[in-house]
Amino acid sequence: MKNLGSFLPLLVVIVVCYLFMFLPESKRRKKYNKMISELKVNDQIVTKGGMIGKIINIQEKEITVQTGPDRVKIKLTKNSIFNVLSDKTKEDK
Numbered sequence: 001m002k003n004l005g006s007f008l009p010l011l012v013v014i015v016v017c018y019l020f021m022f023l024p025e026s027k028r029r030k031k032y033n034k035m036i037s038e039l040k041v042n043d044q045i046v047t048k049g050g051m052i053g054k055i056i057n058i059q060e061k062e063i064t065v066q067t068g069p070d071r072v073k074i075k076l077t078k079n080s081i082f083n084v085l086s087d088k089t090k091e092d093k
Contacts, residue, residue, distance in 0.1 A: 036078050039063065044085035047076060052085070 039045075043055045045065065053067030053074065063081070065074050 034082055036081065039078070039081070039084065045081050046083045047080050047083060048082045050081070 031060055032086055039055060039058060041058060041092060043048065045055060046052050047065070051065070051067055053065035053073070055063050056066045056073065057064035061077060063076055066072070067074060
């Protein structure tokens with residue numbers, strides 16, 4: 001019983017770390033993966049580098065984005081997407 005009492009604070013610290021660090025990260029990762037899986041052509045996106053563009057082609061691991069007034073086409077991996085802007089504009093209307 002005395003040995004269990006000495007490990008109890010360590011166990012509490014581990015549980016608290018799990019609740020405050022790993023659980024929110026897991027939820028964030030699930031939300032991000034859902035966003036990536038729901039991408040569709042003509043979605044407005046923001047990349048992790050800050051570029052804003054429109055998706056014109058979707059492949060398994062890559063997308064093609066059209067950006068700027070010159071309609072430059074850029075090929076990116078899906079993991080480089082930071083946010084989808086199309087859903088927010090539809091909700092505002």
